[in-house]
Structure formats: C-alpha cells, structure tokens
Amino acid sequence: MMWLAGALVFWACAWAGNVALANSPWSERLGVRLAVPLLFGVTLLVLWEGLVRAFGVSPVILPPPSAVAQTFANSTDILWQDFQQTVLKGALRGYVIGALAAFCTAILIDRSVFLTRGLLPIGNFVAALPIVGIAPILVNWFGFDWQSKAAVVVVMVFFPILVNTVQGLGQSDAMSRDLMRTYAASYPQTLLKLRLPAALPFIFNGLKIATTLALIGAIVAEYFGSPTRGMGFRISTGVGSLSIDLVWAEIAVAAIVGTAFYGVVSWLEARFTFWHPSQRQ
Amino acid sequence: MRSVAPVLTVLAVIVGLWYLAVAPMNIRVALNQAERAGAEIVPEGAVQRRQTSVWRLMAQNTAFVSEGYALERPRLPTPVQVGEELWKTTGKMVMRGRAWSKRSLIYHGWITLQSTLWGFFLGTAVGIIGAVAIVYSRVADMSLMPWAIISQTVPIVALAPMIIVLTSQIGVEGRGLPKAIISAYLCFFPVLVGMVKGLRSPGPSQLDLLKTYNATGLQTFLKLRLPASVPYLFTSLKVGIAAALVGTIVGELPTGAISGLGARILIGDQFGAPLAIWSALFAAAILAGVLVTLLDVAQRVTLRRMGMAT
Numbered sequence: 250m251m252w253l254a255g256a257l258v259f260w261a262c263a264w265a266g267n268v269a270l271a272n273s274p275w276s277e278r279l280g281v282r283l284a285v286p287l288l289f290g291v292t293l294l295v296l297w298e299g300l301v302r303a304f305g306v307s308p309v310i311l312p313p314p315s316a317v318a319q320t321f322a323n324s325t326d327i328l329w330q331d332f333q334q335t336v337l338k339g340a341l342r343g344y345v346i347g348a349l350a351a352f353c354t355a356i357l358i359d360r361s362v363f364l365t366r367g368l369l370p371i372g373n374f375v376a377a378l379p380i381v382g383i384a385p386i387l388v389n390w391f392g393f394d395w396q397s398k399a400a401v402v403v404v405m406v407f408f409p410i411l412v413n414t415v416q417g418l419g420q421s422d423a424m425s426r427d428l429m430r431t432y433a434a435s436y437p438q439t440l441l442k443l444r445l446p447a448a449l450p451f452i453f454n455g456l457k458i459a460t461t462l463a464l465i466g467a468i469v470a471e472y473f474g475s476p477t478r479g480m481g482f483r484i485s486t487g488v489g490s491l492s493i494d495l496v497w498a499e500i501a502v503a504a505i506v507g508t509a510f511y512g513v514v515s516w517l518e519a520r521f522t523f524w525h526p527s528q529r530q
Numbered sequence: 531m532r533s534v535a536p537v538l539t540v541l542a543v544i545v546g547l548w549y550l551a552v553a554p555m556n557i558r559v560a561l562n563q564a565e566r567a568g569a570e571i572v573p574e575g576a577v578q579r580r581q582t583s584v585w586r587l588m589a590q591n592t593a594f595v596s597e598g599y600a601l602e603r604p605r606l607p608t609p610v611q612v613g614e615e616l617w618k619t620t621g622k623m624v625m626r627g628r629a630w631s632k633r634s635l636i637y638h639g640w641i642t643l644q645s646t647l648w649g650f651f652l653g654t655a656v657g658i659i660g661a662v663a664i665v666y667s668r669v670a671d672m673s674l675m676p677w678a679i680i681s682q683t684v685p686i687v688a689l690a691p692m693i694i695v696l697t698s699q700i701g702v703e704g705r706g707l708p709k710a711i712i713s714a715y716l717c718f719f720p721v722l723v724g725m726v727k728g729l730r731s732p733g734p735s736q737l738d739l740l741k742t743y744n745a746t747g748l749q750t751f752l753k754l755r756l757p758a759s760v761p762y763l764f765t766s767l768k769v770g771i772a773a774a775l776v777g778t779i780v781g782e783l784p785t786g787a788i789s790g791l792g793a794r795i796l797i798g799d800q801f802g803a804p805l806a807i808w809s810a811l812f813a814a815a816i817l818a819g820v821l822v823t824l825l826d827v828a829q830r831v832t833l834r835r836m837g838m839a840t
Contacts, residue, residue: 264669271669282672289673310699367536371544377772378818379779381687382792382811385799390605464685469783472687473799480688488691500688507683 256299263292312494320494321501327483328502334479336506338395339467343402347463348456351407355414356440365415372415376408381469388473398470398479405466406459410452417451418444450525453518460510464503545609554584555606556598561587563601564594607808615809632789635813641790642778643817645706649713650774654767656714657721664722665729665755682719686712687780694781709790713777717770724766728759761838764829771821779814791817 267285275281294314300306301313308316321328358364384401391397421444429439471481480499487496558579565571572590573579579587588595599608607615619635630637660678663670694708732754740750782792791814798806 267673268669271672276668276672285669285672286676289677311696363536364540365536366533367538367540370533370537371540374819377769377822378815379776379792381776381783382779382795382807382814384783385795386804386807389799389804461683461685465687465780468685468687469780472783484688484691488695493692493695496692500684500692503688504680504684507685508680511683 250303252299253303256296256303259295259299260292263288263295309491309493312497316494317497317501321498324495324498327495328498330478331480331483331499332502332506334395334476335398335467335471335481336464339398339470339479340402340463342395343399343467344406344459344463346399347403347406348410348459350403351410351455352414352452354407355411355418359415359418365419369412369415372408372412376412380405380408381466384466384470385473388470393474394476398467398475401470402463402466405462409458409462410455413451413455413458414448417448420444420451421447449522450518450527453514453522456514457511457518460514461507464507464510468503548606548609552604552606552608553588553595553598556601556604557584557587557591557595559601559603559605560594560597561591564591564597569594603802603804605804607805611805612808612812615805616812619809620813635791635794635809638789638791638794638810639813639817642775642782642792642814645709645778645781645790646713646771646774646817646821648706648710649777650717650771652710653714653717653770653774654721657718657766657770658725658763660718660722661725661729662751664726678719678722681715686715686777689715690781709778709781712781713774716777716780717774720766720769720773721763724762724769725759728762729755731762732758757836760836761829761833764825764832768822768825768829771825772818775814775818775821 267288270276270281270285270288273281298313298315301311312320358368381401383404387400387404388397391400425443425447426439429443434442468481468484471479472485475482480503483499484496487493487499558576561571561579562576565574565576571579571594573582573587598604600611601607604611616635619633623631623634624636660670660674664674665671690708690712693711697708697711736754736758737750740754745753778790779792779795782790783796788797791810794810794813795807798804798810
C-alpha cells in the first residue's frame, strides 16, 4: 500500500511541477525544455516500480526498474558482447553499405528522367512493405553470423534512403539550375555545388528513418539463427528461460542505442544543413 | 498516367534480373539433385563443388542450368513459381471450396488483416487524442512530444516478445491483442505527427475570424481545426496502415505464432519450404498495396466532397 500511495503522490507532484514549469515565464529556456520531459519519464519509471511492488507482480512477469538496473550493472560484459555483435557488426555495417548503395543508385538513375519516374512509385511502395519478412531467407543464404544480419539491414534501409535521395536531387529550383548553366558548370559541378546540398535535408530524412529500421532488421534476423551472442539471440532465449530482467536490460540497451543513433544522425544533420529553415534557431 | 510506361519498364528490368539471378543461386542445389538422380556432373561430389565458383559450375554443366528453374526447394524461386504457389494457396483453394483451410493464405491473410486493423484503429485513436492534447496543452506538448519521438527510436522487435509474455500472463487468450498493441505502437506516431501539424495548420487570420464570431473553443475545434487537419490525417493514415501491417508481421515473426502471414514465413523457415516464405511475403505485399490504395481512394473522395481536392 505504501508503494502505491508513494507512487501516486509522486505522480501528482511531478504533474503539478510540470504544469508549473510549462506555464512559467522560463518555459522557453533550454533547462526547462529538458526538465519537463525528463520529469515525465522519471514519473513513468516511479509508477512502474510502485505498481509492481504494490501488487506484488512476480519478477518473472514484469521486474521492477530497480531490478532491471541492477541486472544491467551486473551483466555489462554480456551486454557489451551483444552490443558488439548486433550493433557494431550487424546493424552499423549494413547501414553504411545500404546507405552508400542507395546513394550511388540514386545518383545513377537521377540522370534519366524515365528511370526516376519509373523507380519512385516502386521504391515508395517497397519502402512501405514489411521487408523484415525476408530475414529468414537471407539468414539461409548468408549463414548465421553477422553477414546475414548486415544483409537484412542493407535491404531494409536501401529503399527509404533511395526514395528520399532521388526526391531530394529534384529539389533545386529552375532558377538556380539556370544560373549554373550560365556559369557553364559541368554535370559534376552542378551536382556537387547545387543539387547535393539542396538534397541534404531529404537525404538526412531518409538516413533518420533508416536508423530504426537498421536496428529492427539486425535484431529480427537474430531470431532466425545466430551465434550464441547478440541482442536478438539473448532476448529470444531470455524469454524462454525466464531471465526476464536480462531481457529488459537488453531492451534498455536497444532503446539507448536507437535513441543515440538517431541523435547522432540528427546532430550531423544540424551540422550539414544549418542553412535550412527547419534548423534555424 | 504518364508514369505507367516507366514503372512497367522498371518492373520488367527487376523481373529480368530476378530470372538471371535464379541460375547462379540454384545451380548447386540443381547439380546435387541431378547427381543423386544418376547424372554425370563435372566436379564430382557436393563437397568438391563447394570449392568451385558458381560461374564455373554453370559453364561446365550447361545442361543442368535449366533444372535450377524448376526445383521443389529452390534457394531463389522464379517469379512464376511464386505466382503458382500464391494461386495454389488462394484462388485454387477457393474454387475447391476450402478458402478457410489452415493451408490457405486467405485464412492467414485474414488473421493478419484483423490484427492490423485493430492495431490501426487503436494507434489512430491514440495518435489523434495525443495530437489534440499536444495542441491544446503546453504541458503535454513539452512532456509527450520528446517521448513520442524516443518511442519510435526504440526497436519494437525487442519489446515484441515481452508484450506477448505480459499479455498472456495477465490472462488474455490468443495472440490478437499483443499483435494489435505492437502494430498500434508503430502506427500511432505518423498519425500523431500528422494531426499535430494539421490541427495547427489554420492561420492566425482564420482563428481571429472565429474569435470575431464569438466561437467557443469547441466550435473552433469542430469547425476550423478538425476540417483543416483532414488532408494531413489521410496522408498519415496511409503511412500508419503500412506501419500497422509491418507491426503485425513483426508480432507474428519471432514468437512462435501459428496463424497469420508472419507465422507462414516462420513455419516455412522451420520446415525448409522456401516457396511458402516467398508466397507469404508477396501476399503481405499485396495486402499492403490494397490497404494503402483503399485509403487513397477514401482520401480522394473525402477531399473532393469537402471541396479541398487539388
């Protein structure tokens, strides 16, 4: 009862605090802008802890966040090993290969209006498909190690990046292109100095969508066979062997990696497209 | 309409490449099968052939290349094989009156479609309610929006097995609900973002006009903000239903489900039946295409009736 009451009181206080902060004259300051969502997240964790303890939920079903944090701290070596296998080897390599392949394909087909018109609808359609389903096929083709995971990631990130890059390359306006013509700029010069910079916001949009897809692909592919390490492997075996707290620790790693990956790409976007209206302060 | 010819050309190129790829992908399986049937293969024995490249195998055994196009368990089936398998598990079963048999893709597609639609409605509802809260409450805007973004960077597949364990422990029978939750998780975000944009799209002059009419907050919402958000809503619904289908299939894949298109993929993998995997994949693609097209038609009709068609 104590736990439940405490959690509810904390919730009420945090909510009141957030209302006060959001309506205060300082609500535009960076500190407040960070504090409000942080307090919201902490409240969720406290509520989870309180409810689990108050109702005596078995840790086999849903462990409290404190137990997950403890497991996280105790098994950092396992988590680090899985992180290397899934993220560094599978997801990141696949992401880089897929992004480069999509980028080069986009530049190649961009020279032909005919191909662009034909490929855009198909690419858009394929980008909306449940491509994760090819994971078992690719695991069958490329074996159990990271190569098959990278292959799944390549296929998953290819189409969103391709479609966005092709769309971005068409973004420079006729006026600027005419200006380049009057300068007698060659095709590579126009591409490098005008069209690629104009395409950057779109390319980064595709890259950001692809960050989550890369992690999803790498983890799903591990459900279909992997060496005895990796986040997907640990999650699927953990659910079977009832070490649920380790599963939640892996989920926490996945969440942190996903957010950090997205954050890094967003940061790069802010560096490279500082001139774009959406990035101006 | 002017893009029909280019699309068809690109499709033809893809199918052509696919056909070309079938030969090198299947040559080893084809040669093994031919050898077991008693034919003379140039490097004898499967172990020997593993050292040889597929191109050399094809050059030395040209007579058997064509066998790769008619294997029962190919590494890469031809488009025709996939099409035949699709027809065998849909149209042919309907004609024999067994459309709801457990081997029919119509049955599995229906299971997947149900979860997708439940997840879609749930996700759309959460997205719209969240968007209204974010537009009308500063606290919600500041605290919910960052978490909505973070929630999408968390790979849902990691959570999927836990959601299934949790719902089954709480005492929910069947897999419908956990799958719907997973697809709602993927589906709510595009709807939320689109609705926030749409509800905020009326300009200050329009809002001022309603103020001069002495409109209440509810009237402003119903007569200005909500209609203004409809084009945005439909655009995000199309993204959302595709995401919901992805979510359902992810929910069926890693968790030992027995019915649904994702389960067909899983079972095809476990029993070494590649044709079953490919036909389930194409069935999922067709389902996605049909759902998005239906929403597209609904969008056109609605916007024309509202006088907003472009």
